[in-house]
Amino acid sequence: MGKRIGMEVSIAAAEAVKQANVDVISAYPITPQTHIVEHLSELVANGEMDAEFFCVESEHSALSVCVGSQATGARSFTCTSAQGLALLSEITFIASGLRLPIVMILANRTLSAPLSIWNDHSDAMMVRDCGWIQFFTENGQEVYDHVFISYRVAEDRQVLFPVIINMDGFILSHVIEPLEMIDQEKIDQFLPPYEPLHRLHPDQPITMGAFALPAIFAETKKAQEVALQSSLPRILEVWKAFGDMTGRYYHPIETYRTEDAETLLVTMGCFGETASVAVDQMRAEGRSVGLVKIRLWRPFPFDDFKKAVQGAKNLVVIDRAVSPGGPKGPVGSEVRSALFGEPVHPAVYDFVAGISGRDVAPSDFVKMVGKAEIEIEEGNKEGYELYGVRE
């Protein structure tokens, strides 16, 4: 049993990176990720962590440095938010195509314009197709835990994909939470040193990053796509091993009081904790409501999701990003497409709430569920609303 302490989540994340024996850290400061980078640079400056740390001249270079170092066989880490993610997004697709197991913490922040430093998922939604494994976390403990989980998943020879750990900016990054640190010997057993499948070294002169003509490109994409899909069983194995070590078991889809629930809230990220308070309130009033939380965003766990919502009449999806001109909210549209082939499936009502850090209280969840149930009853089975906007 490790020691249980109160720690700012960003600091805990940095401590996890230290405990994971990361070799190269390269980042560019952007609110709200700054505390992670600052603490890491302190750890290196004090000799508490033996790693090469660079505050580089742009986020694009930050991920590029990690690509270079990972390809040479060093465990690498970076973190960013919103605009920084947008800038380095070019390299995210490349890192996935090159199958480099980099881990990146994304302190979710809203994309400009207008400029805003506060939290939502618009940055994560921008890179849905970049080919990285993507986790969403709900609290400080999950962020801390997932640094180790992510490296073990990423570096698995059957996986070899980079991983994004989504952590809500400010709401998680700047908040002090109680969490249990894991003893270093346990970490070292759980996460052995990185052994690359291919590495850049004069002893094996390989070429990485060749270009592909149309005649061969489709084959490379199929190989990548199949590999990402096939990583799901390995992710489950790592989660099980982690659970056996710490007692905290994670799943691709997590449910809360969904037994016999007529209406289910669907959330991602730290909405989950607030929504569970709302569910308790509504259950206490005798309403048939439950909560489904998506933890694994990519590869999307279709089977687990369908199982979790089976039998429900209404789904109330709470998105945290807008998809202008698109099919309503991004998570809502993915949920709908996941259920499209099912002979019987619930109605899906889509809210976008909490964008750019606007507070969403349990009472708001109660209101949203109430509204959705009424609208669906009246025949509007595919509603969509940007919640809480002043008219």
Added chain:
Amino acid sequence: MTKPENEWTWKEIPVGNVILEPGNASQYRTGDWKSLKPVLKKELCIHCGLCYIFCPDMAYNLDSEGYFIADLFYCKGCGICAKECPTGAITMVMEEEGK
């Protein structure tokens, strides 16, 4: 022998699309590109090696007698060797059809 790109199946491609065989481009016959080819007059050659060092296609090899001989498998017929040869020992001649 590396298969050309249109013969690979998706399962055969190494992880991350790495190329494991160093320098396997040497299987590719760029010599088909030329219309002129270099011809050496050995009597004029002073073995300076300029043709060898200035060839962008590494198409010159030293033979057992100390002459640098063009490898027509790679030679693209650019004519740099003929131009730079200090004694004019190399001339570019039109390649015959089908040869």
Added chain:
Amino acid sequence: MTENLNVFAVRTLTQREYFAPGHRSCQGCAEALAVRLVAKAVGRNVIIANATGCMEIVSSPLPYTSWRVPWFHVAFENTSAVASGIESALKVLMRKGRIPRKKIVTLAMGGDGGTADIGLQSLSGALERGHNFLYVCTDNEAYMNTGIQRSSSTPFGASTTTSPAGKVQTGQVTWKKNMAAIAAAHNIPYVATACPSYPIDLVQKVKKGADVDGPAYIHILSVCPTGWRSAPELSIKLGRLAVETGIFPLYEVEKGQYRLSIDFPKLKPVKEYIKLQGRFRHLTEEMIEGIQKRVEKEYEQLRERAKRGF
């Protein structure tokens, strides 16, 4: 006279080719030659990060590679950042004992586009951070790989597809960006200019740059017959003329000290260089006169610096 000695020392270079034949460059490509010579100079204990561009495309069409040393292409503008990552990984892995200690050169290569334009930021960052790597820019004076579009390295007056010689505008309107000076302004230990028409000089400079502790930058003029509209067999002669006319002087800046690699009692007129290239064929006498004056002025300034030392 010094030239001739260099020429006859050709056979002292290694016969090994780390850049294999069968690459898909155009006939007479002096950039391919530059890359060949750089590869000979650094040898097999190297890891190369390469920018998107001509050399990357001609040398790595999946499943073929011309590289007999470890080579990595990522994107267009981040070669220096990727090289920074490679260098740091080697450093930390050797320090932690995970790979044996050995001298391995980190070499970053990019064209003029990937260095002076889109790659300038990451280059500046890597030079400022002081990584131990060598950056080689092979400059063919335009975005050749995508179809001869102008870059900030395109010389004044040159006609490219995005700075064409037309009725109202006559080719590139700005003077070539001085990348060697920009690199030197970062106070790095070694900066040099080179040209494959002077192969021994090029090889010596690359070796020096690879050996120096800290960042090094070498700018190599790469004649491109396709983009410059010159005859392929003239690629070496044109490189030589660029140096002999003072348009592309060969020099080194070692710890801030300037030194000319080769000086001429009298520079050849720029016209001799210009007239052999189709990209300049629209130039008026007046424009050529303007170019001549500026080339002479800048060459004099360089001579002064070399005399002063700094």
